[in-house]
Amino acid sequence: MSENIIEVADVSFRYDRDDVLEHINLDVPKGAFLGIVGPNGSGKSTLLKLMLGLLKPQAGEIRLFGKPLARFKDWSRIGFVSQKANSFNTGYPATVLEVVASGLATKTGLFRFMGSESRKDAIEAIRSVGMEDYLHQNIGELSGGQQQRVFIARAIVSKPEILILDEPTVGVDHQHVQSFYEMMEILNQQLGITLILVTHDIGAITSNVTHVACLNKHLYFHGEREKFEELDDAEVSSWYHHDIQLLSHEHELEGV
Numbered sequence: 471m472s473e474n475i476i477e478v479a480d481v482s483f484r485y486d487r488d489d490v491l492e493h494i495n496l497d498v499p500k501g502a503f504l505g506i507v508g509p510n511g512s513g514k515s516t517l518l519k520l521m522l523g524l525l526k527p528q529a530g531e532i533r534l535f536g537k538p539l540a541r542f543k544d545w546s547r548i549g550f551v552s553q554k555a556n557s558f559n560t561g562y563p564a565t566v567l568e569v570v571a572s573g574l575a576t577k578t579g580l581f582r583f584m585g586s587e588s589r590k591d592a593i594e595a596i597r598s599v600g601m602e603d604y605l606h607q608n609i610g611e612l613s614g615g616q617q618q619r620v621f622i623a624r625a626i627v628s629k630p631e632i633l634i635l636d637e638p639t640v641g642v643d644h645q646h647v648q649s650f651y652e653m654m655e656i657l658n659q660q661l662g663i664t665l666i667l668v669t670h671d672i673g674a675i676t677s678n679v680t681h682v683a684c685l686n687k688h689l690y691f692h693g694e695r696e697k698f699e700e701l702d703d704a705e706v707s708s709w710y711h712h713d714i715q716l717l718s719h720e721h722e723l724e725g726v
């Protein structure tokens with residue numbers, strides 16, 4: 471029997487009057503690479519915040535590593551890169567190495583006094599995102615896509631078992647999206663990190679993930695990629711009210 475890292479059981483949530491999420495049931499098995507897809511406002515970031523305990527559901531239960539969220543304390547087992555990570559203040563005076571080592575701050579205290587062990591861990595994390603040539607570069611001098619890699623390195627430096635990323639490929643151009651997914655594959659396959667990635671881009675995600683979840687207030691589908699691929703396109707688009715932007719690359723190319 472496979473172990474679930476996250477279990478979402480019949481969760482409903484509203485900020486004020488209207489439900490943003492209704493009766494969500496979603497398990498994330500250890501080792502999976504789960505892509506959660508849905509249009510703007512479909513509740514993707516809200517669902518991640520519920521999983522991270524930043525919001526509390528009005529109904530249902532969330533378990534992390536088999537424990538009810540309220541009793542879960544071991545947050546170093548979970549890495550998170552938020553949707554706003556790209557809008558980082560580029561004037562911030564810190565090098566790539568310092569930013570990544572700051573992900574160990576809770577363990578080591580002030581990262582300025584980085585020990586050799588922390589330095590080694592930080593360099594290893596930087597290497598796994600392919601940014602080793604930029605160790606001493608100021609974070610503000612990097613491109614958006616490079617900064618994104620540095621934030622991912624910061625999220626994995628404490629060696630979490632699961633990494634959760636909210637819209638990491640927004641602003642990454644087509645050519646670099648593939649190398650972004652290659653990096654994800656290294657984290658998932660070689661480092662054994664379970665991944666949850668939220669995106670609009672069904673086309674790119676479904677060729678790279680092991681599991682797909684289709685969200686739009688309700689969870690319309692959740693399962694292995696192969697099962698998702700057997701679905702009828704018309705059915706998938708009906709969940710998204712025929713939101714063209716959400717359809718796969720093949721559809722986009724038809725119009726070129």
Ligand SMILES: Nc1ncnc2c1ncn2[C@@H]1O[C@H](COP(=O)(O)OP(=O)(O)OP(=O)(O)O)[C@@H](O)[C@H]1O
Nearest residue numbers: 485486490508509510511512513514515516517553
């Ligand atoms: N703090 C908040 N207070 C009230 N309503 C909110 C709050 N945050 C989000 N919402 C609403 O909840 C719904 C879901 O928002 P959420 O941010 O989860 O969507 P999303 O799928 O992540 O969208 P996007 O693709 O734009 O990031 C939206 O209708 C949004 O307006």
Ligand SMILES: [Mg+2]
Nearest residue numbers: 514515516553
């Ligand atoms: Mg969002």
